[in-house]
Amino acid sequence: MARKRSIVDLCLTPKAEIPTGLRFAVSTLMWLLVIGTWSLATYGGFMQEIFLPSPTAVVAAFFRLFEDGTLGQHIWASVQVVVIGFVISSVIAVPLGLLMGTFRVVQAGLEPLVNFIRYLPVTSFVPLFILWIGIGIEQRIMVIFFGTFFQQLVMIADVSRGVQKDLLNASYTLGATRRDAVLHVLAPAAMPGVLDTLRVTMGWAWTYLVVAELVAASSGLGYISMKAMRGFQVDVIFLAIAVIGLLGLLTDLVFRLLRMRLVAWAN
Amino acid sequence: MTAVTALRGMPTAASAATAAPRLRIEDVRLEYTTRQGKTVLAIDDISIDVPDNQFAVIVGPSGCGKSSLLYLVAGLNEPTSGRILLGNEEVDGPGTDRGMVFQSYTLFPWLTVRENVEFGLKRRKVPPAERDEIVNRYLNETGLAAFHDAYPKQLSGGMMQRVAIARALANDPKILLMDEPFGALDSQTRNSMQKLLLRVWEQHKKTVLFVTHDIDEAILLGDRIYVMTARPGRLKEEVVVDIPRPRSLDMVMDPAFIAVKRKILELLKNEIKDDEH
Numbered sequence: 001m002a003r004k005r006s007i008v009d010l011c012l013t014p015k016a017e018i019p020t021g022l023r024f025a026v027s028t029l030m031w032l033l034v035i036g037t038w039s040l041a042t043y044g045g046f047m048q049e050i051f052l053p054s055p056t057a058v059v060a061a062f063f064r065l066f067e068d069g070t071l072g073q074h075i076w077a078s079v080q081v082v083v084i085g086f087v088i089s090s091v092i093a094v095p096l097g098l099l100m101g102t103f104r105v106v107q108a109g110l111e112p113l114v115n116f117i118r119y120l121p122v123t124s125f126v127p128l129f130i131l132w133i134g135i136g137i138e139q140r141i142m143v144i145f146f147g148t149f150f151q152q153l154v155m156i157a158d159v160s161r162g163v164q165k166d167l168l169n170a171s172y173t174l175g176a177t178r179r180d181a182v183l184h185v186l187a188p189a190a191m192p193g194v195l196d197t198l199r200v201t202m203g204w205a206w207t208y209l210v211v212a213e214l215v216a217a218s219s220g221l222g223y224i225s226m227k228a229m230r231g232f233q234v235d236v237i238f239l240a241i242a243v244i245g246l247l248g249l250l251t252d253l254v255f256r257l258l259r260m261r262l263v264a265w266a267n
Numbered sequence: 268m269t270a271v272t273a274l275r276g277m278p279t280a281a282s283a284a285t286a287a288p289r290l291r292i293e294d295v296r297l298e299y300t301t302r303q304g305k306t307v308l309a310i311d312d313i314s315i316d317v318p319d320n321q322f323a324v325i326v327g328p329s330g331c332g333k334s335s336l337l338y339l340v341a342g343l344n345e346p347t348s349g350r351i352l353l354g355n356e357e358v359d360g361p362g363t364d365r366g367m368v369f370q371s372y373t374l375f376p377w378l379t380v381r382e383n384v385e386f387g388l389k390r391r392k393v394p395p396a397e398r399d400e401i402v403n404r405y406l407n408e409t410g411l412a413a414f415h416d417a418y419p420k421q422l423s424g425g426m427m428q429r430v431a432i433a434r435a436l437a438n439d440p441k442i443l444l445m446d447e448p449f450g451a452l453d454s455q456t457r458n459s460m461q462k463l464l465l466r467v468w469e470q471h472k473k474t475v476l477f478v479t480h481d482i483d484e485a486i487l488l489g490d491r492i493y494v495m496t497a498r499p500g501r502l503k504e505e506v507v508v509d510i511p512r513p514r515s516l517d518m519v520m521d522p523a524f525i526a527v528k529r530k531i532l533e534l535l536k537n538e539i540k541d542d543e544h
Contacts, residue, residue, distance in 0.1 A: 164371065164373070166369050166371050166373045167373050167375065169338075169341075169343050169361075169367075169369070169373070170367065170369060170373035170375075170431075171375075171386070171390075172342075172343065172360075172361035173341055173343070173361050173362075173363075173365060173366060173367040173435070173444075174363065174366075174386050174387035174390060174434065174435075174438060175362075175363040175387050175390040175391050175438065176386075176390050177390075180390055184386075185375065188375070188377045189375070189376070189377070191377070263377070265376055265377045265418045265419075265420060266376065266377075266420075
């Protein structure tokens, strides 16, 4: 009979599976540890309320802003900016990225330029955007767009380059034209990778939100966070951060479901 | 060998379709340029005549350009010089008259088994009713009927290559090109695939050009075996396999089989020794 390996042994073996119960317990423990340290620091009086709010203060801030309707309003403003910026970016980046990874001439034309722009810090463009397109919602959308578009382009081109060439060759021997090969082979073959890219870059779009709303916004989660800083309302800053995190998590979930639905064959 | 060379000089129109050399590879040479800008000679002046309805096998040491030669016949790559004729037509790009089964699994993973086999028929705009009939026939022949709704991810390697064979045959090509199709399979699956291929081939009697490095496989399947040299690939010798059909796996023990095997091993042994560095 095989000797049962001890839990400690399993935990110390690279890539070994551990019991589900243990995994769940460790995950929960980690959260409890973070919240516990936070509680200890605040309720225990080790940190001043003005720098670090207590968990109850953040929850209270949530109910305060939720009840007077401002929270919903700000969430809606932010969601609009992120979604519009992300959608415009994706609609252009997906087809263009696929072309860039498929046709060497498009790659030769775009890649050097895109790789250069990709490393320019988005924040440094904010003054320019304000100068060019003012301080309306367009400016904020532009920041999200600029932050995600070039990354998406490069990642989707990689996805398309990763499509096995013999898959295209097989289609040619079966009578596919070049057009067929792009539409009926390359595009579906790239789908899982494209959806993965969208999921990852959607997360990045949320992280650019505060940059977008840093200057000249009058609503949105980034805006209330800036305003709260001026009024030393640390609890509101914490709330805004938590809400952005949760919204990011939610969109991530949506993309996961979308991937499971649309490309079930890849799972 | 003599019969083949005699036919070559004859005008193709004079002989009936059964006797005409179906596939002629004439003085084909293939060079390619590496990333470092070096020119490498992969195939050096190969001429091969494969008569109609023959099962031709190409064997040779790895890297000898045997797969490259198959890609040239498929029209997926162009020879540097020389030409390839199928019947009277010169190969110019890929076409449905040449079906191909690849070494790597090239099923379309987003399509079911049935849709994979249907792919070529759809591209050729075959009407749906006829399409269904053809697909069903080949699914039955390759023993895939029960799996017609499965996705490639759910299939074993052997099953996937069965689908690839059915997919290529569904287009009713004049010649079937097979690039080490069973190379990645375990030996038991490989044997059952060889049996299946023999059965299917004896039914359709299509011209087949089959690349392998497995000598037993070459003798078991082939009417003639083209032995290639190490790079640059040249035709070393054409060996006619005089073993009656239908063939079965127990034939590997027959004296006739062993005699052919010894001959090919001898031919290849020199190549592998020459290539050692």
